[in-house]
Amino acid sequence: MPDADIDRIRALLLARPRPPELAERRKRLDALSEQSPLPQDVRTQSVSANGVPAEWTTTQDADPSRVMLYLHGGGYVSGSITSHRAMVAEAGRQAGCRTLALGYRLAPEHPFPAALRDALAGYQFLLSGGFDPSRIALAGDSAGGGLTIATMLTLRAANDRLPGCAWCISPWVDLEMTGASMTGKADIDPMIQQPYLRELAEAYLHGANPRDPMISPLHADLRGLPPLLIQCGSAETLLDDSVRLAGAAANADVAVTLEVYPDMIHVWHLFHQQLAAGRRALDAAGHFIRAALA
Amino acid sequence: MPDADIDRIRALLLARPRPPELAERRKRLDALSEQSPLPQDVRTQSVSANGVPAEWTTTQDADPSRVMLYLHGGGYVSGSITSHRAMVAEAGRQAGCRTLALGYRLAPEHPFPAALRDALAGYQFLLSGGFDPSRIALAGDSAGGGLTIATMLTLRAANDRLPGCAWCISPWVDLEMTGASMTGKADIDPMIQQPYLRELAEAYLHGANPRDPMISPLHADLRGLPPLLIQCGSAETLLDDSVRLAGAAANADVAVTLEVYPDMIHVWHLFHQQLAAGRRALDAAGHFIRAALA
Numbered sequence: 001m002p003d004a005d006i007d008r009i010r011a012l013l014l015a016r017p018r019p020p021e022l023a024e025r026r027k028r029l030d031a032l033s034e035q036s037p038l039p040q041d042v043r044t045q046s047v048s049a050n051g052v053p054a055e056w057t058t059t060q061d062a063d064p065s066r067v068m069l070y071l072h073g074g075g076y077v078s079g080s081i082t083s084h085r086a087m088v089a090e091a092g093r094q095a096g097c098r099t100l101a102l103g104y105r106l107a108p109e110h111p112f113p114a115a116l117r118d119a120l121a122g123y124q125f126l127l128s129g130g131f132d133p134s135r136i137a138l139a140g141d142s143a144g145g146g147l148t149i150a151t152m153l154t155l156r157a158a159n160d161r162l163p164g165c166a167w168c169i170s171p172w173v174d175l176e177m178t179g180a181s182m183t184g185k186a187d188i189d190p191m192i193q194q195p196y197l198r199e200l201a202e203a204y205l206h207g208a209n210p211r212d213p214m215i216s217p218l219h220a221d222l223r224g225l226p227p228l229l230i231q232c233g234s235a236e237t238l239l240d241d242s243v244r245l246a247g248a249a250a251n252a253d254v255a256v257t258l259e260v261y262p263d264m265i266h267v268w269h270l271f272h273q274q275l276a277a278g279r280r281a282l283d284a285a286g287h288f289i290r291a292a293l294a
Numbered sequence: 295m296p297d298a299d300i301d302r303i304r305a306l307l308l309a310r311p312r313p314p315e316l317a318e319r320r321k322r323l324d325a326l327s328e329q330s331p332l333p334q335d336v337r338t339q340s341v342s343a344n345g346v347p348a349e350w351t352t353t354q355d356a357d358p359s360r361v362m363l364y365l366h367g368g369g370y371v372s373g374s375i376t377s378h379r380a381m382v383a384e385a386g387r388q389a390g391c392r393t394l395a396l397g398y399r400l401a402p403e404h405p406f407p408a409a410l411r412d413a414l415a416g417y418q419f420l421l422s423g424g425f426d427p428s429r430i431a432l433a434g435d436s437a438g439g440g441l442t443i444a445t446m447l448t449l450r451a452a453n454d455r456l457p458g459c460a461w462c463i464s465p466w467v468d469l470e471m472t473g474a475s476m477t478g479k480a481d482i483d484p485m486i487q488q489p490y491l492r493e494l495a496e497a498y499l500h501g502a503n504p505r506d507p508m509i510s511p512l513h514a515d516l517r518g519l520p521p522l523l524i525q526c527g528s529a530e531t532l533l534d535d536s537v538r539l540a541g542a543a544a545n546a547d548v549a550v551t552l553e554v555y556p557d558m559i560h561v562w563h564l565f566h567q568q569l570a571a572g573r574r575a576l577d578a579a580g581h582f583i584r585a586a587l588a
Contacts, residue, residue, distance in 0.1 A: 184545065234547040243544055247537040250554035251478065253528040258552040260544035 003263050005275045006235075010265070013190050022108075026078040036086035036273045042093075044085070049125035052118045053103035055081045057089040066097035066135045066293050069122055069163070071151075073142025073267055075172070075200035076107045076115055084141075087270050087282075094286025095137065097293070100126065104147075111206030112215055115143075119151040123163070133161035134294035139285075141267045142238070143200075145171025145230075149217035149245070152225055165227045165292035167285050170238055170267045171245060173218040175201040175210040179240025189237045192266045218244055222252040229257050229288045231281050233264030259284060297557050299569045300529075304559070307484050316402075320372040330380035330567045336387075338379070343419035346412045347397035349375045351383040360391035360429045360587050363416055363457070365445075367436025367561055369466070369494035370401045370409055378435075381564050381576075388580025389431065391587070394420065398441075405500030406509055409437075413445040417457070427455035428588035433579075435561045436532070437494070439465025439524075443511035443539070446519055459521045459586035461579050464532055464561045465539060467512040469495040469504040473534025483531045486560045491531075512538055516546040523551050523582045525575050527558030553578060 012035070019025055038044070045056040058064075070088045072079040081103045092099035104118035126136055140148040145168035155162055177197050186193060201210060213220035218241065228249055232242035239260070246258035261268070261277050272278030306329070313319055332338070339350040352358075364382045366373040375397045386393035398412035420430055434442040439462035449456055471491050480487060495504060507514035512535065522543055526536035533554070540552035555562070555571050566572030 181545065232544075234544055239544055240541070243537070243541040246540070246552060246554070247534070250526075250528050250533055250537055250552075251475065253556040254554070255556050256552075256554045258540060258544075258550075260540070260548070260550045262547040262549050 003277065006263055006265065006268070006277070009268070009271045009275060010190050018196070022077065026080070029074055029078050029083045030080055032270065033083050033086060035271070038086050038089060042089040049100065049102060050121040052121050053081065054122060054125070055085070055101045056098060057085070057092055057101070058098045059089070059093045061096060062092060062098050063096055064098060065131070066095075067126060067131055068092055068095055068097050068099045068137040068139050068289065069126060070099055070101045071104065071119055071140030071144035071147045072101065073140065073144045073170075074106075075197070076143045076204035077200055078106065079144070084270070087272060090272060091139070091269075091282050091285060094282045095289035096286065097137065097289065107206070108203040112204050112208050115147055116150050116154065116214060119147050120154060123151065123155070132294065134164040136163040137165050137167060137289045137293060138163040139167040140171070141169035141269070143172050145169055146173045146217055149173060149220065149222070149225075150214045153214060153217060153220050156224055162224070162226050164294055165229070165289060166225065167229045167289065168231070168245070169269055170232045170236060171230065171241055172197075172238055173216055173241045173245050175205065175216045179238070179244065181239040182237050185235060185237045185239055188235045190265060192237050194237070218248060222249045222254055225249065225252070225254045227255040227292045229259070229285060231259045231261065231285065233266065233268055234260050234262045235264060236266045238266060257288065297571060300557055300559065300562070300571070303562070303565045303569060304484050312490070316371065320374070323368055323372050323377045324374055326564065327377050327379060329565070332380050332383060336383040343394065343396060344415040346415050347375065348416060348419070349379070349395045350392060351379070351386055351395070352392045353383070353387045355390060356386060356392050357390055358392060359425070360389075361420060361425055362386055362389055362391050362393045362431040362433050362583065363420060364393055364395045365398065365413055365434030365438035365441045366395065367434065367438045367464075368400070369491070370437045370498035371494055372400065373438070378564070381566060384566060385433070385563075385576050385579060388576045389583035390580070391431065391583065401500070402497040406498050406502050409441055410444050410448065410508060413441050414448060417445065417449070426588065428458040430457040431459050431461060431583045431587060432457040433461040434465070435463035435563070436466050439463055440467045440511055443467060443514065443516070443519075444508045447508060447511060447514050450518055456518070456520050458588055459523070459583060460519065461523045461583065462525070462536075462539070463563055464526045464530060465524065465535055466532055467510055467535045467539050469499065469510045473532070473538065475533040476531050479529060479531045479533055482529045484559060486531050488531070512542060516543045516548050519543065519546070519548045521549040521586045523553070523579060525553045525555065525579065527560065527562055528554050528556045529558060530560045532560060551582065
């Protein structure tokens with residue numbers, strides 16, 4: 001089933017190769033979001049979530065008692081509230097809830113566990129704002145997907161109440177890059193290659209052990225996690241991170257759903273305004289969250 | 295999330311252990327179906343599907359242009375139209391289509407490839423009856439799940455048109471039993487243990503190679519298969535067959551969804567009248583089929 005839309009996205013990415021300097025990389029990811037203007041009916045509001053920069057979005061039909069806490073991707077070194085704004089807002093619309101997108105601290109300035117600490121601060125901000133954990137969906141893409149799992153593991157270890165469900169898009173959960181798709185899909189993935197991931201991992205780890213389950217949740221015992229939706233594309237080097245995470249969750253008696261979208265690339269949802277498969281994935285995630293939250 | 299209903303099913307199974315004689319085993323599986331009477335609104339009709347005994351079911355709201363061809367489980371040596379009747383009828387109701395359940399030939403009297411030949415005969419029977427392939431869902435549980443994949447691979451190899459989608463419940467796709475869950479879940483699985491599977495495999499293989507992709511579709515190149523839903527329980531030794539099949543399908547660019555149901559045992563759908571998780575799984579499969587068929 002060839003998809004003409006994804007070919008246009010590939011061409012767009014190819015026309016804007018990733019620059020070598022970090023500041024330029026961060027700008028590039030934010031600039032990609034200019035392809036996806038925010039619909040006029042979305043209301044946004046900046047907020048400090050226990051000291052972490054954050055942004056609310058809401059649409060008219062959003063249930064104010066339900067919220068999605070969103071952790072953007074960008075390999076722990078880039079990505080922002082800006083880069084993911086339109087996608088997060090649309091995900092909230094499909095899920096019928098408000099969203100709180102978190103601008104957590106980035107490496108190399110702030111290596112592990114800064115991002116994890118900020119994610120936890122964001123979650124506590126929601127609790128202190130009166131949200132019931134069973135009405136919080138925790139979500140993230142790529143590095144933010146790994147962070148989603150690590151955040152729940154930290155909450156579980158502290159005997160804190162877990163969110164009602166979690167949603168991971170193309171999660172990065174193995175910072176040693178041992179998945180077979182890392183080479184098997186290298187020829188077809190226009191964005192995520194092993195040398196780039198090694199750079200990112202080095203910046204985030206800052207000497208920490210990449211097998212630490214809070215860094216590579218693939219190695220965690222996932223017992224007790226809430227219903228989990230994992231979505232990934234079949235044309236990405238991180239495919240096996242999703243498949244192996246689903247297997248680990250299944251083995252640990254988690255209610256896990258893995259959805260693989262043929263020919264889709266890493267976090268194709270970002271291009272949902274141009275890509276029917278991106279809209280389908282957001283729609284499926286919305287259904288999942290509506291059904292899973294109390 | 296402990297499930298009291300599944301504990302009652304476990305007790306039921308424990309109270310009726312599998313007898314050593316083949317004829318008694320076959321009777322036992324049919325007798326289990328007495329726990330699940332057929333709802334009065336289901337109409338059934340026996341038919342010869344190109345020489346293979348088969349049964350139509352339909353409910354009032356079924357779209358007569360859509361059909362689910364169902365291949366029951368039972369390790370290629372037992373199971374029947376009778377044993378799976380109530381579950382197949384309910385699956386058809388949820389999917390909004392007619393069903394055709396197939397009484398394919400069983401081993402050891404009829405080893406590989408008899409069952410596969412009969413499955414193909416059933417599919418051709420639907421085509422010659424005027425069904426469009428895009429309106430056929432192919433489905434099966436356990437051995438029937440493996441047979442579902444092998445049937446599509448055979449159609450693909452012959453350049454025949456494939457069904458519109460496929461649904462596998464707890465599929466058995468590795469007749470060498472190499473999955474980690476084969477031992478990892480042995481303590482908790484009340485039905486499917488390795489020595490039993492070895493007996494079944496021997497009967498079906500009759501000397502054939504267990505790594506033949508038509509016998510263990512885990513080893514097949516799955517490229518070109520239609521959208522595929524795989525459902526399995528987290529408390530079954532065959533869990534890894536599902537996870538690995540999903541991984542192989544994902545790698546081959548198939549639109550695959552894997553759903554894992556915590557604490558559920560092998561083909562728990564059979565007990566859907568007693569088990570909410572069985573009804574949820576049939577409901578999810580119905581949604582999948584309604585969306586996937588033309």
